[in-house]
Amino acid sequence: MFPSGLVVILVLTFSVTESKVDLLATPETIAVGLSSKLTLTCNVPVNPTMHVSAIHIYHSAGPEHNMSQLARIDLAGRIVSSLPNMTSVSGHVLVNEDSNLTVEWVFPTSAQAGYYVCNVSLSGAHAHIYHETQNHTVGKTKPDFVNIIQELRKLRSFVESKFGNQSEKWTQTYETFKSTHFIKLNLTGSSTSDYLLSKEPNSTAMQSDVMCHLLGGYLAEVSPREEQDITQALRTSGNGRVDLILIGGSDVDGTGNWMYMRNELPLKLNVSLPAAPGQDCLAFDTKASFRVVQTSCSNPSSSGTSLFLCQIDT
Numbered sequence: 138m139f140p141s142g143l144v145v146i147l148v149l150t151f152s153v154t155e156s157k158v159d160l161l162a163t164p165e166t167i168a169v170g171l172s173s174k175l176t177l178t179c180n181v182p183v184n185p186t187m188h189v190s191a192i193h194i195y196h197s198a199g200p201e202h203n204m205s206q207l208a209r210i211d212l213a214g215r216i217v218s219s220l221p222n223m224t225s226v227s228g229h230v231l232v233n234e235d236s237n238l239t240v241e242w243v244f245p246t247s248a249q250a251g252y253y254v255c256n257v258s259l260s261g262a263h264a265h266i267y268h269e270t271q272n273h274t275v276g277k278t279k280p281d282f283v284n285i286i287q288e289l290r291k292l293r294s295f296v297e298s299k300f301g302n303q304s305e306k307w308t309q310t311y312e313t314f315k316s317t318h319f320i321k322l323n324l325t326g327s328s329t330s331d332y333l334l335s336k337e338p339n340s341t342a343m344q345s346d347v348m349c350h351l352l353g354g355y356l357a358e359v360s361p362r363e364e365q366d367i368t369q370a371l372r373t374s375g376n377g378r379v380d381l382i383l384i385g386g387s388d389v390d391g392t393g394n395w396m397y398m399r400n401e402l403p404l405k406l407n408v409s410l411p412a413a414p415g416q417d418c419l420a421f422d423t424k425a426s427f428r429v430v431q432t433s434c435s436n437p438s439s440s441g442t443s444l445f446l447c448q449i450d451t
């Protein structure tokens with residue numbers, strides 16, 4: 138038997154020479170639609186006995202899921218990335234300074250929340266290669282009316298501090314926000330509005346309404362004249378796994394008296410939907426020929442995945 142003191146000394150010696158990897162996310166939690174940026178940095182402090190040969194960043198929805206590689210940087214500074222061009226990847230691998238790899242998204246969506254791993258390949262004496270990893274979980278929240286005014290002010294002052302208050306830059310930011318979070322429907326008719334389908338699954342009616350307002354619009358108030366054109370465009374928009382698409386209209390008092398919350402005007406669609414407790418919002422049911430059905434406002438997706446449709450007057 139070894140004396141236990143020797144074991145302790147060995148453990149301590151090992152942990153002193155062990156290199157450390159830091160994986161940081163800013164912000165720690167994405168406020169979907171409101172966070173204008175998500176930055177993930179993997180940092181490897183300089184170590185006299187080891188040098189970095191490559192840094193990899195992986196992502197998945199959770200620790201139990203299969204990871205996919207987002208980006209990699211090697212000793213020659215070569216960056217390999219599978220990320221779209223709205224994302225920036227940068228980094229340094231240095232022998233006598235800290236090394237790092239940074240991935241940055243603009244207007245991150247729920248898809249960017251989840252589990253991240255940084256895996257660093259290091260080589261030490263006699264070209265012995267080994268790996269150090271660090272993980273980090275990025276959370277997500279969805280905005281509600283409660284904080285919307287405050288968040289809009291923050292977003293606006295962020296843009297102003299970065300670009301000054303030129304409206305052109307504001308427009309660019311708006312267009313980026315629009316294209317990261319929404320898909321514009323291709324209507325064949327002569328609608329005076331644009332209809333944008335969110336990419337954000339399972340939002341409550343209130344969250345959906347906030348996102349539509351951030352766009353300068355509102356939850357779609359579909360008229361009978363445009364209904365077929367819109368449902369046809371939704372069919373071809375390639376969202377096979379979606380069950381419900383939330384639209385405007387609610388019977389808040391639960392009496393079957395359907396109206397638009399925005400202006401308390403009666404529903405344009407002629408639907409005969411009886412009052413049903415806890416089913417106070419409306420959606421297209423993709424599994425029933427896009428018929429308009431009642432659903433829960435707080436949990437539209439209780440019977441599957443939901444998206445929502447915004448309308449912007451042009």
Ligand SMILES: *[C@@H]1O[C@H](CO)[C@@H](O)[C@H](O)[C@H]1NC(C)=O
Nearest residue numbers: 197198199201202203204205
């Ligand atoms: C993860 O990868 C394994 C092996 O490649 C595969 O069998 C499994 O189906 C994958 N799981 C998921 C959830 O994609």
Ligand SMILES: *[C@@H]1O[C@H](CO)[C@@H](O)[C@H](O)[C@H]1NC(C)=O
Nearest residue numbers: 221222223224312313316317
């Ligand atoms: C991204 O790249 C594609 C083709 O590589 C290009 O068509 C598209 O305009 C680019 N988008 C942005 C926002 O730069």
Ligand SMILES: *[C@@H]1O[C@H](CO)[C@@H](O)[C@H](O)[C@H]1NC(C)=O
Nearest residue numbers: 178180229234235236237239
């Ligand atoms: C990455 O490392 C380089 C060189 O050590 C340093 O100049 C830079 O500030 C670091 N970047 C981040 C995001 O830590």
Ligand SMILES: *[C@@H]1O[C@H](CO)[C@@H](O)[C@H](O)[C@H]1NC(C)=O
Nearest residue numbers: 193254256257258268269270
């Ligand atoms: C880090 O990457 C190496 C090489 O790809 C792999 O062998 C190792 O299992 C990874 N480590 C972890 C903890 O994922």
Ligand SMILES: *[C@@H]1O[C@H](CO)[C@@H](O)[C@H](O)[C@H]1NC(C)=O
Nearest residue numbers: 199200201254270271272273
């Ligand atoms: C993530 O890292 C922590 C320590 O930083 C570790 O305790 C945990 O086991 C890691 N999780 C996984 C799934 O590897």
Ligand SMILES: *[C@@H]1O[C@H](CO)[C@@H](O)[C@H](O)[C@H]1NC(C)=O
Nearest residue numbers: 297298299300301302303304
């Ligand atoms: C922003 O606009 C206001 C007037 O709308 C102007 O007085 C101010 O100088 C502008 N600031 C910058 C940084 O452009």
Ligand SMILES: *[C@@H]1O[C@H](CO)[C@@H](O)[C@H](O)[C@H]1NC(C)=O
Nearest residue numbers: 320321322323370373374375
């Ligand atoms: C709209 O049409 C354009 C060009 O035909 C196509 O690239 C795009 O994917 C279509 N969008 C939708 C949501 O169907």
Ligand SMILES: *[C@@H]1O[C@H](CO)[C@@H](O)[C@H](O)[C@H]1NC(C)=O
Nearest residue numbers: 361404405406407408409410
């Ligand atoms: C609405 O539909 C019902 C039958 O479903 C019909 O009796 C009624 O006249 C319609 N109302 C309008 C305004 O079209």
Ligand SMILES: *[C@@H]1O[C@H](CO)[C@@H](O)[C@H](O)[C@H]1NC(C)=O
Nearest residue numbers: 338339438439440441442443
């Ligand atoms: C949406 O919620 C339903 C259950 O409420 C769930 O089955 C589904 O996987 C969720 N969809 C997404 C994309 O998270």
